Amino acid sequence: MGPTRNTVQRDIILKTVNSMHNHPTAEDVYNAVICVDPHISKGTVYRNLALLSATGQIRKIAMPGTDPDRYDFNLLQHYHAVCRKCGRIIDVYGREGKPDVQFSEDFMIEDIDLVFSGLCANCCN
Numbered sequence: 001m002g003p004t005r006n007t008v009q010r011d012i013i014l015k016t017v018n019s020m021h022n023h024p025t026a027e028d029v030y031n032a033v034i035c036v037d038p039h040i041s042k043g044t045v046y047r048n049l050a051l052l053s054a055t056g057q058i059r060k061i062a063m064p065g066t067d068p069d070r071y072d073f074n075l076l077q078h079y080h081a082v083c084r085k086c087g088r089i090i091d092v093y094g095r096e097g098k099p100d101v102q103f104s105e106d107f108m109i110e111d112i113d114l115v116f117s118g119l120c121a122n123c124c125n
């Protein structure tokens with residue numbers, strides 16, 4: 001038996017996210033995926049994005065406030081800075097993969113979701 005329709009679709013979605021290096025929203029991914037597979041539904045794309053991020057094949061970036069989540073092909077430990085003017089998201093790397101911060105008491109870190117906000121180089125000149 002060959003690959004099922006489900007695995008084929010998941011594969012298309014994963015390849016699409018891996019080709020998008022601009023931290024796309026689920027909507028952006030859907031718009032790119034339908035160029036490859038016009039019959040894929042929005043629900044399928046959203047469901048697979050959740051699944052692929054739950055299994056660690058891509059990363060989901062929870063954005064502050066009501067902004068939609070973004071997705072990231074880059075699995076290296078890093079953080080994000082979002083430009084409040086143009087919405088561009090840039091990658092931020094900590095020292096040895098950890099943010100340079102100090103906790104006021106013991107805390108076991110399980111996950112880090114750090115988003116800086118401000119103005120990117122294009123927007124503050």
Ligand SMILES: [Zn+2]
Pocket residue numbers: 083084085086087088119120121122123
């Ligand atoms: Zn900007």
Ligand SMILES: [Zn+2]
Pocket residue numbers: 023072074078079080090091
């Ligand atoms: Zn990133």
